[in-house]
Amino acid sequence: MSGLLLNPSQYQRLLEGAWFTVQILGYSFVLGVFLSLVFGVLRLSDNRIVRGIALTYTEFARGISSIVLLFIMAYAVPILMGLPQANLTLLASIALGLNMGGYGAEIIRGGILSVPRGQTEASIALNLTNNQRLRHIILPQAMRVILPPMGNLTIEILKGTALVSLIGLVDLTGAEALAFNGQAAPTFEGVRHSRAVFDLNVLVMYFVIAQAINLLFRRFEARIDARFESRKGEIAPVEDAIGASK
Amino acid sequence: MSAQASSSEPMIEHRSIWKRPVTWVAIVAFVAFLVILYVLGTRELTFGTDVAPDPNLKWDWPYVISLIPDMLNALSVTAFATVYGFILAVILGFFLALGRRSQSRWISWPVSGFIEFVRSTPLLIQLYFLFFGLASATPIRFSSNQALILGLGIHYATYCSEAYRAGINSVPGGQWEAATAMNLKPSTTWTRVIIPQAIPNALPALGNYLVAGFKDAPLGFAINVTGLMFFATTVRGRDFRPIEPFLMIGVGFLLVSLPAAWLIRRLERRISYDRI
Numbered sequence: 001m002s003g004l005l006l007n008p009s010q011y012q013r014l015l016e017g018a019w020f021t022v023q024i025l026g027y028s029f030v031l032g033v034f035l036s037l038v039f040g041v042l043r044l045s046d047n048r049i050v051r052g053i054a055l056t057y058t059e060f061a062r063g064i065s066s067i068v069l070l071f072i073m074a075y076a077v078p079i080l081m082g083l084p085q086a087n088l089t090l091l092a093s094i095a096l097g098l099n100m101g102g103y104g105a106e107i108i109r110g111g112i113l114s115v116p117r118g119q120t121e122a123s124i125a126l127n128l129t130n131n132q133r134l135r136h137i138i139l140p141q142a143m144r145v146i147l148p149p150m151g152n153l154t155i156e157i158l159k160g161t162a163l164v165s166l167i168g169l170v171d172l173t174g175a176e177a178l179a180f181n182g183q184a185a186p187t188f189e190g191v192r193h194s195r196a197v198f199d200l201n202v203l204v205m206y207f208v209i210a211q212a213i214n215l216l217f218r219r220f221e222a223r224i225d226a227r228f229e230s231r232k233g234e235i236a237p238v239e240d241a242i243g244a245s246k
Numbered sequence: 247m248s249a250q251a252s253s254s255e256p257m258i259e260h261r262s263i264w265k266r267p268v269t270w271v272a273i274v275a276f277v278a279f280l281v282i283l284y285v286l287g288t289r290e291l292t293f294g295t296d297v298a299p300d301p302n303l304k305w306d307w308p309y310v311i312s313l314i315p316d317m318l319n320a321l322s323v324t325a326f327a328t329v330y331g332f333i334l335a336v337i338l339g340f341f342l343a344l345g346r347r348s349q350s351r352w353i354s355w356p357v358s359g360f361i362e363f364v365r366s367t368p369l370l371i372q373l374y375f376l377f378f379g380l381a382s383a384t385p386i387r388f389s390s391n392q393a394l395i396l397g398l399g400i401h402y403a404t405y406c407s408e409a410y411r412a413g414i415n416s417v418p419g420g421q422w423e424a425a426t427a428m429n430l431k432p433s434t435t436w437t438r439v440i441i442p443q444a445i446p447n448a449l450p451a452l453g454n455y456l457v458a459g460f461k462d463a464p465l466g467f468a469i470n471v472t473g474l475m476f477f478a479t480t481v482r483g484r485d486f487r488p489i490e491p492f493l494m495i496g497v498g499f500l501l502v503s504l505p506a507a508w509l510i511r512r513l514e515r516r517i518s519y520d521r522i
Contacts, residue, residue, distance in 0.1 A: 063503040065461035067475065068496050075488040155366050162368035166468060173371060196379035203367045203375070210366035 006201055007190045010179045017175025018205055021161050024093055024171060028157055031097025033150075036104025041134065043109045054105065061102025066160050070095040074167040092164040100157045107149045111142035143224050151217030155210045162206070176202045310490050313481060317494060320477035327394045327471065328463045332456050334399030339406025343414065346407065361404040370465055373397040377469040394466035398459050405455050406448075413448030414440060450514040457506045461499065474498065 006014070042054035061069075073095040078086040115138050123133040165174035176198050183192045263269055345357035364372070377393040380386045388396065417440055425435040467475030478491040 059504060059507075060500065063500045063507065064496055065464055065499045065503075067462075067464050067467075068492070068499055071475070071478065072492045072496050075482065076492045079489055159366070159368040162370040163465070165370075173368070176371075176374075194379070194382040196375060196383035199371055199375035199379040202371050203363070206367045206371065207363055214366075 003193075004197055004200065006179070006193055006197065009190075010182075010193075013179045013182075014172060014175050014202065014205065017170055017172040017178075018209065020169070020175075021158070021171040021173075022209065024089060024096070024161050024164060024169075025154075025158050027089075027093035028096035028100060028161070029154060031093060032100025032104055032153075032157065035097060035101025036108050039101060039105035040108025040112065043105060044112060058102045058105045061098050062106075064099075066096065066099045067163050067166070069099055070163050070167060088164075088167060088169055092167065092169060096157055096160050096164075099160065100153060103153050103156075104150065107146055107153065108142070110149075111146035112138055114145045115141045144221070144228070147217060147221045147224065151214060154213050154217070158206070158210055158213065172202060172205060306487075306490065309485075309487070310494060313491060313494065316481070317474070317477055317491075317498070320472065320474045321498065323391075323471065324463045324466070324473035325460070327391060327466060327473065328398065328456070328460045331395045331398030331463070332402060332459050334395065335402035335406050335455070335459070336452065338399060338403035340410055342403055342407035343410035346411065347414070361407055364401060364404045369397060369401045369462055370468060372401060373465060373469050390466065390470045390472075393469055394463070394471045398463060401462075402455050402459050405458075406452060409448045409451035409455065410444065412451065413444035413446075416447045417443045446517050449517060450510055453506070453510040453513060457503050457510070460506075461503060464495075 039054045039057050042050050043058065045051050045054070070092060073091045074086075074088060077083075077091065119137055119141065120133065123137045128137065161171055162173045164171050165177070168174075170178065180193075180195060180198050182188060342357055342361060345353050346361065348354045348357070373393060376388055376397050377390065380388065421439055421443065422435070425439045430439070464473055464475035466473050467479065470476075474495045478488075478495050481491040482488040
């Protein structure tokens with residue numbers, strides 16, 4: 001069993017890489033959620049041109065391979081835009097965020113469509129503006145449908161962050177290569193491990209991060225559900241209202 | 247000359263190092279060198295950032311056309327790896343789905359754990375494990391293509407198993423009860439009643455995973471598969487022109503995956519139409 005565990009210094013290196021993985025996941029998550037909100041809502045716009053633009057974006061982001069998008073971002077975009085020394089972390093986050101936004105927009109669109117039509121009609125009847133309707137009526141109810149697939153999508157993006165090691169960033173995957181190659185140094189002390197042990201350890205670390213994301217989303221879902229339950233309790237006493245009016 | 251040298255020899259031996267002119271010349275030169283360094287150099291190590299790309303580099307259509315034959319070669323490598331990997335995934339995924347539904351905990355729990363683990367870890371590292379890891383720890387050796395096919399197959403088998411599971415669950419419970427009432431053997435129930443109804447339900451999801459597998463197949467580049475990504479990076483290294491090859495394969499992916507997504511949507515609509 002101890003043959004499957006790495007040395008403390010190697011674990012430290014892997015943990016540094018894991019922290020970078022979490023960071024880049026955070027950046028792309030923020031961008032991805034923003035894009036999916038914007039384009040998910042635009043997909044349902046009344047304006048045909050706006051709808052067409054949103055459709056083009058989602059089809060593009062979902063149709064292109066994330067690794068190809070990442071390489072285009074890392075190698076072609078700096079030349080096309082004339083950036084002399086581009087920030088690779090930023091470009092990689094943008095690539096992953098664009099990818100996530102395409103899938104997320106479809107999730108958000110599905111969530112909005114799942115809200116009963118009467119809710120929209122009621123909010124129009126109450127003279128709410130479009131923004132108010134979206135913020136206070138539609139999205140809070142759509143959240144229950146949106147969250148579970150959004151959690152899966154976030155795990156997909158976590159898996160996608162492993163690709164940034166191929167453009168030279170040191171995330172968990174990149175740190176694995178560094179730690180493994182570090183064993184070849186003549187000054188290296190301690191047990192040398194095979195590549196298989198490194199791979200298995202890194203796989204387990206990714207699995208742990210994925211389960212943590214899963215747990216976070218579950219808790220968030222539970223909280224939203226709880227809010228719905230309590231809301232029901234507040235609104236329920238309709239008979240009282242009738243009684244008061246008598 | 248020789249007499250002078252022999253007479254001066256003892257003098258040199260006894261003269262202090264500080265009285266030799268050579269010493270002073272060396273010290274002055276060293277100080278002057280430091281002064282020059284101080285004047286010319288800066289305190290921080292910086293490199294010039296004038297590595298901006300050649301401004302005269304323009305999109306070049308003849309160059310793009312000259313790359314097409316190589317790109318088609320690379321595309322066939324990626325496409326065949328995808329197809330073989332997906333055939334493996336469809337078969338293996340079915341057994342994973344059956345294993346997960348098994349009555350025995352000794353089968354269903356490990357299978358569920360395996361599915362969860364493979365689904366939530368990156369394909370890239372699974373490929374590393376199959377290609378570098380196994381070769382380093384065991385006598386098993388896979389070629390690059392075999393490792394890619396196996397990796398894609400196992401990764402998407404876990405996805406396919408979920409699609410099958412959804413398909414099997416969508417068969418109404420009455421079908422199971424009817425099969426029991428007619429005293430059909432379990433094997434007959436599966437092959438004649440459940441699977442023929444479950445597979446059409448699972449088909450659109452399976453099609454989506456085929457497209458997703460095609461989009462993941464260029465990852466084989468990390469284990470030396472000579473596919474699309476290898477084509478683009480090699481051309482970039484050879485000609486110092488990254489824009490054309492990368493945009494070409496990007497457009498190539500869109501040209502394949504958009505029609506595929508459209509076909510799957512039609513298939514989905516048609517199947518749901520048939521069933522109503």
